[in-house]
Amino acid sequence: MTLAAYQASFARMVLEPALAVRARAEGAAAFTDPALSEAERARLADVACQRGMRVTCVLARANRLSSLVAALPATCTLLKPELNALLDRFWGEQPMETLQALPAGLAFGRFLRDEIAAGRVAHPRAADVLLPELEELAERRAALTATAS
Amino acid sequence: MNFARLKALPSLGVGLLLNPHTLESAQDEPAWDYLEIIPDRFWIDDGLRAAPRHHELAPSVAALDELAARVPVVAHSIGLSIGSASVFDTGHLDQVARWQRRYGFPWHSDHLAFTRVAEHETEANAAVTLPLTRDEESLELLVARIDAVAARVDAPFLLENNVSFVAPPGETFTEAGFLNELCRRSDCGLLLDLHNVLVNARAHGFRAEALLDELDLRHVVELHIAGGDELAGFYTDSHAGPVAPEVWPLLERTLRAAPWVRAITFEYHESHAAVLGPLGVEGELRRAREIRERCC
Numbered sequence: 001m002t003l004a005a006y007q008a009s010f011a012r013m014v015l016e017p018a019l020a021v022r023a024r025a026e027g028a029a030a031f032t033d034p035a036l037s038e039a040e041r042a043r044l045a046d047v048a049c050q051r052g053m054r055v056t057c058v059l060a061r062a063n064r065l066s067s068l069v070a071a072l073p074a075t076c077t078l079l080k081p082e083l084n085a086l087l088d089r090f091w092g093e094q095p096m097e098t099l100q101a102l103p104a105g106l107a108f109g110r111f112l113r114d115e116i117a118a119g120r121v122a123h124p125r126a127a128d129v130l131l132p133e134l135e136e137l138a139e140r141r142a143a144l145t146a147t148a149s
Numbered sequence: 150m151n152f153a154r155l156k157a158l159p160s161l162g163v164g165l166l167l168n169p170h171t172l173e174s175a176q177d178e179p180a181w182d183y184l185e186i187i188p189d190r191f192w193i194d195d196g197l198r199a200a201p202r203h204h205e206l207a208p209s210v211a212a213l214d215e216l217a218a219r220v221p222v223v224a225h226s227i228g229l230s231i232g233s234a235s236v237f238d239t240g241h242l243d244q245v246a247r248w249q250r251r252y253g254f255p256w257h258s259d260h261l262a263f264t265r266v267a268e269h270e271t272e273a274n275a276a277v278t279l280p281l282t283r284d285e286e287s288l289e290l291l292v293a294r295i296d297a298v299a300a301r302v303d304a305p306f307l308l309e310n311n312v313s314f315v316a317p318p319g320e321t322f323t324e325a326g327f328l329n330e331l332c333r334r335s336d337c338g339l340l341l342d343l344h345n346v347l348v349n350a351r352a353h354g355f356r357a358e359a360l361l362d363e364l365d366l367r368h369v370v371e372l373h374i375a376g377g378d379e380l381a382g383f384y385t386d387s388h389a390g391p392v393a394p395e396v397w398p399l400l401e402r403t404l405r406a407a408p409w410v411r412a413i414t415f416e417y418h419e420s421h422a423a424v425l426g427p428l429g430v431e432g433e434l435r436r437a438r439e440i441r442e443r444c445c
Contacts, residue, residue, distance in 0.1 A: 003234040003286060003287075003290070004233075004234035004235035004266070004267065006234075007232075007233060007234055007235065007263055007266050007279070008235065008266040008267070008268060008273075010275075010279055011263075011264075011266045011273055011275040011279065012266075012273075014275050014276075014277060014279065015273065015275060015276070039319065042318075043282070043317050043318055043319060046317070046318045047315045047316075047317055047318075050314075050315045050316070051314075051382070052313070052314025052315040052316075052352055052383065053314075053315055054381055054382075055314050055380055055381040055382065055383045055385065056277060056279075056313075056314050056315060058380065058381050059276075059277050059380070059385065060275055060276040060277045061276075063276040063277060064276045095268060095271060095272075095273035095274075096273070096274050096276070097196055097265075097271065097272045097273065097274055098194060098196070098274060099274060099276060100189075100193055100194065102193055103193060103194075103195070141193075144193055144204040144205075144206070
């Protein structure tokens with residue numbers, strides 16, 4: 001399963017650019033999965049140092065974000081000043097399995113609802129904007145009773 | 150690849166990758182000969198453990214049914230992640246197979262990359278198509294996967310050359326050499342994205358023409374043409390606006406050398422629809438058609 005470990009570390013580095021930054025400082029030692037071979041650790045460290053790693057991370061973040069903005073446009077606009085921090089917390093807790101806007105938006109909306117309830121969202125109108133959008137998403141999801149396979 | 154099977158495929162002409170803008174602006178006499186769809190965009194997938202798992206988006210499917218009654222449709226999926234060592238989603242393939250039976254796609258395709266990785270009890274999606282290391286281990290994985298795809302979906306299968314801004318070190322094949330060997334060992338054809346070739350050439354400092362010269366173009370069934378723009382110091386495959394000027398000579402060069410190209414698909418992102426406009430889309434399709442008629 002060493003190829004699987006290599007790919008998981010590669011994907012993790014794209015999803016968490018901090019790992020790529022650490023790999024640039026520490027080299028192969030930044031990759032701690034015991035299933036990785038020495039050659040794979042070296043390969044990952046090399047990739048982390050390449051100039052194209054930054055744009056790869058930027059694209060991954062933009063692609064994930066565009067799904068969420070498509071699902072919750074008003075909420076994402078309202079929370080723009082604190083959105084990056086919220087996204088980091090969300091993606092840290094729940095790795096996105098899908099880029100489909102409806103399920104991804106529902107998951108993010110429910111996360112935001114809990115964050116607002118816990119007092120961890122600064123904008124005073126966050127609930128006013130989020131809850132109607134979240135309710136509409138939930139209704140759309142519930143209406144998907146067409147051909148299921 | 151079985152060349153006799155490739156030669157027998159229908160010639161579809163010049164087409165368009167369907168996006169929401171196309172659906173809205175579909176005319177009675179469209180400028181495209183066929184449509185390419187991303188089937189994954191027509192359903193919600195609740196994931197590996199869900200039952201039922203796939204929920205079709207009825208309004209979009211109804212619009213597709215209407216279009217598919219008028220023009221041929223081919224499928225270009227994004228969900229398989231064929232290169233993932235830890236994930237091989239036969240449920241996704243079964244859904245593609247159901248759509249294959251429903252719409253009679255002459256072929257179907259996906260991307261030569263990995264995006265999905267298993268993480269403990271769940272899965273993560275990298276949100277970009279990550280590059281496979283071009284070595285023997287990847288080839289063995291892919292050949293077995295292609296066999297499994299063929300066993301489940303009754304139509305020829307194509308893989309699209311990937312875009313990547315990083316290059317894993319220690320590879321034993323060039324990009325063209327890897328594609329040649331993959332097609333030689335498996336029953337898989339190529340969807341050659343000429344804009345991806347251009348993007349990789351710029352990112353990694355090689356000549357796009359050199360890749361085309363090394364590639365065994367007998368495997369190419371379909372071509373993609375598109376445009377892009379700059380991001381974070383790189384020219385990217387964003388499908389922004391019209392076809393990149395450098396792609397047109399690549400199209401001409403490929404068509405003159407590839408014996409069995411059956412389709413040329415123009416891709417643009419719906420966010421650039423206003424820039425292109427209907428006449429802009431038609432213009433790109435017309436230019437592709439003129440080159441095809443001149444070269445084939």
